[in-house]
Amino acid sequence: MKSRRGVSSVVSTVLIVGLVMIMAVTVSVYALNFTEEKREPSPQMHATLEPVSASDGTVLVSTNGGEKLEMENVELVIRNAGNDSQVRIVNLQATGSSFNSSNIVGPESMVQSPGGELDASPSSTDGTLAAGEHMSVELPNLSQGDRVTILIVHVPTNSVIWRESTNATA
Incomplete structure (x- = not known):
């Protein structure tokens, strides 16, 4: 009579080794796909926010x-803690800085600009915002003492690249 004990231990060892190999391949495929999805670093920006006057709201x-x-990669977020409101100016065009109601997310009455444009000066003909230039927008409903926070968001990386707050003066 032949014993089958040796055969069962060999079969179980082969099954365990096969199971471990399948798990290792599955984990390595997932890990390699995860590393490919790393995000690009957000750009650096240095800027200053001029004091805001409630009389003109600029x-x-x-x-x-x-x-x-690139202006098309930038969103401007304006928060007014005085009346607990926030507005975003989105989808700015690379050919200019004009915006209308389709570019405003939030209360449209919170922002206005002469000619319906986000004033970028000196005028950038290539649709970019670079050192030495500025952006301005008017807040018509600003009151003295309101805390205004401005954020510039880089859309491709979904990161805030600049933030500054100030209180509106008389």
């Missing part, structure tokens, strides 16, 4: 360094 952001930014 918000002026002057860039003084950092990388050149």
Whole structure:
């Protein structure tokens, strides 16, 4: 009579080794796909926010360094803690900085600009925002003492690349 004990231990060892190999391949495929999805770093931007006067409501952001930014990759977020409101100016065109109601997310009455444009000066003909240029927009409903926060968001990396707050003066 032949014993089958030796055969069963060999079969179980082969099955365990096969199972471990399948698990190792599955984990390595997932890990390799995960590393390919790493995000690009967000650009650097240096700017200053000029004091905001409640009488004219003009918000002026002057860039003084950092990388050149494509306007179509930038969103401008304006928060007013005084009346607990926020507006975003989105989808700015590379050919200019004009915006209308389709570019405004939030209360449209919160922002206005002469001619319906986000004033970028000196005028950039290539649709970018670079050092030495500025952006301005008017907040018609600003009151003295309102806390205004301006954020510039880089859309491809979904990151805030600049943030500054100020209180509106008389």
